[in-house]
Amino acid sequence: MNKPRKPVFILISLAGVFFFALIVFLLSLTLSPILRQTGLKAQENASRWHDQEKKISQETALAEQWQNAGNELQDFQKNYLYRDDEFTSFRRYIVKLLQQNSLHMTKMDFKNTLLDQTVERITFNLTVRGSYHDCKSFFQAIETINKMVFFSQLVFLAEEGETSVQCQLEVHFAR
Amino acid sequence: MNRINLNLAAKPRFRPGRLLCCALLTIAVSVLFTSTAVSKFSNSLSEYSKWRQLEKESRQSLQRIQASSAPLRRTLSGNRKKWDNQVQIANNLIDGKKFSFIKQLDFLEEILIDGTWLQRLTLKNDKNRRINLVLSADSFESLLRQYEKMLPFELVIRAESEKGNLLQADLALSPENE
Numbered sequence: 001m002n003k004p005r006k007p008v009f010i011l012i013s014l015a016g017v018f019f020f021a022l023i024v025f026l027l028s029l030t031l032s033p034i035l036r037q038t039g040l041k042a043q044e045n046a047s048r049w050h051d052q053e054k055k056i057s058q059e060t061a062l063a064e065q066w067q068n069a070g071n072e073l074q075d076f077q078k079n080y081l082y083r084d085d086e087f088t089s090f091r092r093y094i095v096k097l098l099q100q101n102s103l104h105m106t107k108m109d110f111k112n113t114l115l116d117q118t119v120e121r122i123t124f125n126l127t128v129r130g131s132y133h134d135c136k137s138f139f140q141a142i143e144t145i146n147k148m149v150f151f152s153q154l155v156f157l158a159e160e161g162e163t164s165v166q167c168q169l170e171v172h173f174a175r
Numbered sequence: 176m177n178r179i180n181l182n183l184a185a186k187p188r189f190r191p192g193r194l195l196c197c198a199l200l201t202i203a204v205s206v207l208f209t210s211t212a213v214s215k216f217s218n219s220l221s222e223y224s225k226w227r228q229l230e231k232e233s234r235q236s237l238q239r240i241q242a243s244s245a246p247l248r249r250t251l252s253g254n255r256k257k258w259d260n261q262v263q264i265a266n267n268l269i270d271g272k273k274f275s276f277i278k279q280l281d282f283l284e285e286i287l288i289d290g291t292w293l294q295r296l297t298l299k300n301d302k303n304r305r306i307n308l309v310l311s312a313d314s315f316e317s318l319l320r321q322y323e324k325m326l327p328f329e330l331v332i333r334a335e336s337e338k339g340n341l342l343q344a345d346l347a348l349s350p351e352n353e
Contacts, residue, residue: 007194014201021205021212028212032219039219042226049233053240060244063251066258073261080268115264140277148268154276156296172268 077118080148081174087122090149090171094124101138103130106164117175123152124169132156132163148172274300282350283308286324290317294343306348311341318342 082090098105107127114120128135135156142149148171155166276298283306287293295309312318322330325348333345 010194010198014198017205018201021208025208025212028216032215035216035219035223039223039226042223042230046226046230046233049230049237053233053237056237056240056244056248059248059251060240063244063247066251066255067247069262070254070258073258073265076265116260118261119264119268136277136280139280143275143277148272150271150274150300151276152271152300154296154298156293156298158292158294170271 077174080146081119081172082147082149084173084175087173094169097138097141098128101130101134101141103128103134103138105129114175115172120173120175122171122173124171125166126169127164127166129159129162129164135163135165142169271300274304276300279306279350286328288317288321288324290314291321304349306350308346308348310344310346311338312344313341315342318344 095105105126105128107125109125111123111125112120113123128138130138139151139154142151150170151167152170153166153168157164157166279298283293283296291310291312293308294311297307299305310318310321312321318335322332325346329347329349331347333347335342335344337343
């Protein structure tokens, strides 16, 4: 009586093993794409965050540059603009330069312009008379001043053997 | 006519060889299924964990950089407009300072020939940088020779007139476009 049960038991066991394997296989077929999809999402996030990081790095580099620019601006104002209290000394220097170059100043007027909250421009309109070479020497002396002072316009007129020059001299002061 | 012989009481015959084949085949297929599934799943899992790790690292790195650069970027956004304006002003001043009237006067001294004189000269420190001048010449020939010398510098002749024995010409030049 025991003899036929053994093969049946073996067959049932085999079927069980087969179905287990099949279920595992099917599960892997189902889970793998889900895992893959989630992995791809993670990849996308990583890539997006990497791009954001790059952008922030660029912005930071730019911010550092601008911070340096801020420092450079302060240096610029300190080194190349006149201080408020230097107006009279600058006037004295101009008069001295004119005398040194034997030039005669016939007219002078001023105009103030605020370029922004930190820089003020004073435009000197002056007319000088003398020889052409003395005038040129005066302009050269102004050009070599190591501050933001320069002519915006020069009008030369030949008058009775002399040269008369209408000058617009721009001088910049830090506020 | 064949005789039908059905014996329902008879037991199926047990064939061990066939059972063994069947068992081996089933086990082989099962092993194949399982190994394929395990390999596929482990591949997907390792890929997944790799991307998850990368995602985690990227997020942490982003948070770190955001936190470290935030004060600097706040400063920039607060001051950008102000600094922009100041830089613009500073650059304009530097441009103005770089311009040399002496160079322009040297240029004019070089190109003016004997027999011509300047009556009026206007020099401007601007982007255009054209020289406007009124010139006197003792003869028509001198004036023409002067024009020839000025031609390479975008010479514009605005007007000519006669004043006593002298000829006068109102001209414009661009020495930068030499």
